[in-house]
Amino acid sequence: xxxxxxxxxxxxxxxxxxxxxxxxxxxxxxxxxxxxxxxxxxxxxxxxxxxxxxxxxxxxxxxxxxxxxxxxxxxxxxxxxxxxxxxxxxxxxxxxxxxxxxxxxxxxxxxxxxxxxxxxxxxxxxxxxxxxxxxxxxxxxxxxxxxxxxxxxxxxxxxxxxxxxxxxxxxxxxxxxxxxxxxxxxxxxxxxxxxxxxxxxxxxxxxxxxxxxxxxxxxxxxxxxxxx
Amino acid sequence: xxxxxxxxxxxxxxxxxxxxxxxxxxxxxxxxxxxxxxxxxxxxxxxxxxxxxxxxxxxxxxxxxxxxxxxxxxxxxxxxxxxxxxxxxxxxxxxxxxxxxxxxxxxxxxxxxxxxxxxxxxxxxxxxxxxxxxxxxxxxxxxxxxxxxxxxxxxxxxxxxxxxxxxxxxxxxxxxxxxxxxxxxxxxxxxxxxxxxxxxxxxxxxxxxxxxxxxxxxxxxxxxxxxxxxxxxxxxxxxxxxxxxxxxxxxxxxxxxxxxxxxxxxxxxxxxxxxxxx
Numbered sequence: 001x002x003x004x005x006x007x008x009x010x011x012x013x014x015x016x017x018x019x020x021x022x023x024x025x026x027x028x029x030x031x032x033x034x035x036x037x038x039x040x041x042x043x044x045x046x047x048x049x050x051x052x053x054x055x056x057x058x059x060x061x062x063x064x065x066x067x068x069x070x071x072x073x074x075x076x077x078x079x080x081x082x083x084x085x086x087x088x089x090x091x092x093x094x095x096x097x098x099x100x101x102x103x104x105x106x107x108x109x110x111x112x113x114x115x116x117x118x119x120x121x122x123x124x125x126x127x128x129x130x131x132x133x134x135x136x137x138x139x140x141x142x143x144x145x146x147x148x149x150x151x152x153x154x155x156x157x158x159x160x161x162x163x164x165x166x167x168x169x170x171x172x173x174x175x176x177x178x179x180x181x182x183x184x185x186x187x188x189x190x191x192x193x194x195x196x197x198x199x200x201x202x203x204x205x206x207x208x209x210x211x212x213x214x215x216x217x218x219x220x221x222x223x224x225x226x227x228x
Numbered sequence: 229x230x231x232x233x234x235x236x237x238x239x240x241x242x243x244x245x246x247x248x249x250x251x252x253x254x255x256x257x258x259x260x261x262x263x264x265x266x267x268x269x270x271x272x273x274x275x276x277x278x279x280x281x282x283x284x285x286x287x288x289x290x291x292x293x294x295x296x297x298x299x300x301x302x303x304x305x306x307x308x309x310x311x312x313x314x315x316x317x318x319x320x321x322x323x324x325x326x327x328x329x330x331x332x333x334x335x336x337x338x339x340x341x342x343x344x345x346x347x348x349x350x351x352x353x354x355x356x357x358x359x360x361x362x363x364x365x366x367x368x369x370x371x372x373x374x375x376x377x378x379x380x381x382x383x384x385x386x387x388x389x390x391x392x393x394x395x396x397x398x399x400x401x402x403x404x405x406x407x408x409x410x411x412x413x414x415x416x417x418x419x420x421x422x423x424x425x426x427x428x429x430x431x432x433x434x435x436x437x438x439x440x441x442x443x444x445x446x447x448x449x450x451x452x453x454x455x456x457x458x459x460x461x462x463x464x465x466x467x468x469x470x471x472x473x474x475x476x477x478x479x480x481x482x483x484x485x486x487x488x489x490x491x492x493x494x495x496x497x498x499x500x501x502x503x504x505x506x
Contacts, residue, residue, distance in 0.1 A: 087306040087468060097307050098261060098292060179292030182275070197410035198270060199435060 007205025014206050015213075021182070021191075026210060029187040032100045033168040036107030040163055044112050045156065048119025053148070063120070069113035074106075074172030081106040081177050098179040103187075106173035111163035118162060122155030123148070154226060161222055165215060188214075260473045262291040263302040264312040265378055266407035268456070269293035271431045271500050273493055280489065281480055287473055293407070295377025303327060303459065306466035310474035311459040312481075314378040314425075319459055329462040329471070334481050335490050335501040336455045339382055341446035342412070342429060343368075343421035351421070352445045359446045360390050367400040369420030373411050374403025378454075383423045386451070416441050425454050427500035434495045456501070458482075481505070 014022045051062065083089055085096040085105070096102035130151060134144045149156075171189040178185030180194060188211045195203040268274050269291065278289050294302070296313040303311050304327045312334070313319060322328045341359055343351065349368040351359035363370050373380040387394050395401040402420065404411045408428040415422040419441075424432075426444075433440045458481050460474040480486055482505035490503040 087466075098290065181290045181292055184290050197407050197413075199409055199413040199432070 003201040004205060006202040008209065010202050011206035011209035015210060021186075022207065022210065024183050025186050025188045025191045025207070026214070028100060028185060029168060029189070029211070030214070032103045032107065032174075032187065033164060035100075036104040036167050037111055037160060037164045039104065039108040040111035040115050040167075041160060043108075044115030044159075044163075045119055048116040048159075049123055049149070051116065052120035052123025053145075063117075066113055066117050066120075070117060072110065072113070074110060074170045075176065076172075077106050077109050078173040078176030081109070081173065085177070097177065098181060098185060100178070100185055102177045103174050103185060106177050107167040107170065110170060110173065111167050114163045114166060115159050118159035119152075119156055122152045122159065125155070126152055157222060157226070161219060164218060168215065169211065258287045258473060260287050260289045260310060260470060260477060261308045262289060262310045262312060262477070263299035263308040264291050264293055265296050265299065265314055265456075266293050266409070267314070267379070267425050267428045268312055270407060270409045271427045271495075273427070273490070273500065276493055277486065277489055281477065281486070284485075285476055285480060287476065289477070295373070295375045295380065295407075297376030297378075297381070300327075303461050303466075306461065306469055309461065309470045310477055311461075312456065313459060314454055314456045315381045316455050316457070318378075318381060319457060322459070323462075326462055327465050328459045330458075330460045330475070330478060332458045332478050332482050332505065334456050334458055334505050335487075335503045336453060337426045337501050338447065339379065339423055339452040339454050340426055340429060340444045341421060341423050342415070342442045343445050344419045345441060345443045347445055349421070354446060356386055356446055356449045356451060357389055360386060363421055364390065364392065364395060367398070369400050369402065369418055370395075371402045371404055371411055371415040371418065371420045371422040373408065374405050375407075377408075379408060379423065379425060382454070386423070389451075412442065421445075430495050430498050430500055438496055455504075 013019075051059065051066075081102065082097070085091045085094065085102055087095075087097070094101075096105060126148060130148065131144060134147055139147065169189060171193055174180070174185070174187045174190045175193060178187070178190065180186050180190040186194075188207050192204045192207045192211075195201070195207065264274065270293070274291060278291070282288055291312075292302075292308070296315045296318065299308075299311050299313050300315075300318060300322055302308045303322075311328075319328065319331055323331060341351065341356065343349075349362050349366045351362050354362065362368075372383055384394055396403075402414075402418070404414050406414070408424055409432060411422055412424055412428065412432045414420075422442075426447075429444065432442070458478045460471060460478060461469045463469065463471045487503035487505055490501050491499065493500055
């Protein structure tokens with residue numbers, strides 16, 4: 001019980017005193033998760049839109065594949081990315097192993113199906129009368145799509161937040177691809193794994209609280225956006 | 229509506245700000261990537277030594293702490309530039325296979341068998357061989373790292389010496405698959421025996437404020453010596469590995485300054501490693 005309370009106290013201490021190792025991990029986490037979320041949005045949003053907006057042959061099997069990808073274990077992605085970017089791997093020349101860039105690649109693979117599936121679901125769940133109304137008002141194809149996108153902006157925002165939460169909290173990819181290198185690729189989650197491994201539970205709990213605080217701040221700022 | 233759009237823009241701007249340093253950080257000068265064992269990292273030795281190395285040589289060193297087995301694999305695949313490991317037999321095989329070039333002995337400590345202070349199997353003061361035989365006969369709980377690390381390799385050799393196969397499938401033989409400190413903590417939770425290097429054990433003791441539930445029970449056999457070495461990769465196998473920088477690291481570690489620093493690295497007043505570079 002003691003170490004839980006000690007962890008709480010320590011969490012505030014770490015943040016308040018600006019502990020450099022903690023801030024380095026916070027920074028690494030924010031950098032890499034923001035980067036991978038943006039990349040997965042760039043790829044997932046258009047695809048999700050196409051999947052949700054248009055009807056075509058083979059749509060259902062495609063959705064099934066996509067839904068299966070939602071369950072990809074992070075350690076498997078880690079293993080896959082590791083194999084590809086290791087210097088003996090096909091992408092070895094990019095020198096991505098043990099870098100934040102490498103982690104970002106893995107996390108993008110993790111977030112991409114989430115963004116795509118959620119975007120597609122949002123578009124599908126759009127009010128079916130909207131399109132008809134727009135057509136009857138004489139809107140062109142471009143206008144229709146633009147208006148539809150504007151209407152589902154909160155759904156897309158939700159997809160982004162979900163993806164962000166997932167990549168920020170994963171540990172398998174960061175550990176395997178990043179190597180948990182202090183000052184460089186040590187994220188909050190790999191730091192927690194390390195501290196727990198060392199038996200420093202209070203440190204682990206403190207870092208966990210830091211992570212929850214960040215997640216809370218992200219969600220708070222988004223709900224603020226939504227209200228406006 | 230207008231205000232919302234503006235906020236979206238601010239949001240994107242914020243994201244850009246966090247990403248720009250990511251790309252900027254990739255352009256830097258001399259960097260050395262090392263794979264090492266959990267003991268050098270867990271004990272805090274590297275946190276203590278490496279900033280001084282960077283200061284002296286202007287080489288930024290990054291390390292990933294894994295077991296010696298995986299560290300050797302990382303070197304074999306050319307994913308790192310230099311290794312700091314502790315499994316002499318495996319290291320020699322590694323060099324013979326054409327993966328490693330120079331091997332330089334840097335420091336040593338010793339392995340010990342630790343267990344509950346009450347010592348349920350009564351192994352205290354016995355030789356390693358006797359102790360393991362007693363543990364096997366009594367089916368006392370024994371925790372192994374089971375991760376092919378240097379410690380795990382040594383432990384397997386010791387079991388081998390008892391003349392019976394590794395108790396891999398026995399209920400009382402638990403393989404944690406984790407680093408040394410994690411395994412010691414698991415042994416404490418289960419009140420079992422385990423084998424560790426002395427440096428990590430002292431670190432564990434210091435975390436418990438000097439009164440740890442687990443104690444050293446078996447020590448002192450010549451076979452328990454634990455030699456750490458720096459290994460450079462063979463440029464023929466890994467032309468892209470930074471052989472020159474790896475040699476600078478190796479020289480520095482074997483040099484007088486680092487050797488003195490290693491000697492002075494203590495916890496609870498006890499040295500964790502003994503320098504022995506020639």
